[in-house]
Amino acid sequence: MNLVSELLAPPVTKADPQADPLICHCFRVTESAIKRAIHVFQAVEVEAVMEITQAGGGCRACHCRIDRLIEGKPAECGRLCQLLGQCSHQAAAQSPAAIRMTA
Numbered sequence: 001m002n003l004v005s006e007l008l009a010p011p012v013t014k015a016d017p018q019a020d021p022l023i024c025h026c027f028r029v030t031e032s033a034i035k036r037a038i039h040v041f042q043a044v045e046v047e048a049v050m051e052i053t054q055a056g057g058g059c060r061a062c063h064c065r066i067d068r069l070i071e072g073k074p075a076e077c078g079r080l081c082q083l084l085g086q087c088s089h090q091a092a093a094q095s096p097a098a099i100r101m102t103a
């Protein structure tokens with residue numbers, strides 16, 4: 001195990017998905033791994049977190065959650081944030097067809 005893997009590895013505890021939810025489902029990256037990338041490697045952009053953890057490198061649906069963690073906010077913003085149009089990453093992740101269907 002190299003240094004990066006050791007720093008990003010989850011603590012050895014009983015698995016509890018509620019305590020450490022998946023943020024990136026494509027690459028199965030947890031909230032704690034992303035928070036460690038932010039703190040240990042001083043990642044201040046989604047792209048930096050992606051380079052370190054691979055989170056966000058697939059469908060991009062998690063970019064909003066990663067951005068919120070970088071800003072020190074809870075990962076999940078909830079439906080109100082989406083309705084108010086504050087989730088620019090989620091809107092960008094939607095295909096033009098999906099945006100037309102919801103408009």
Ligand code: FES
Nearest residue numbers: 025026058059062
């Ligand atoms: S859920 Fe993170 S890239 Fe798809």
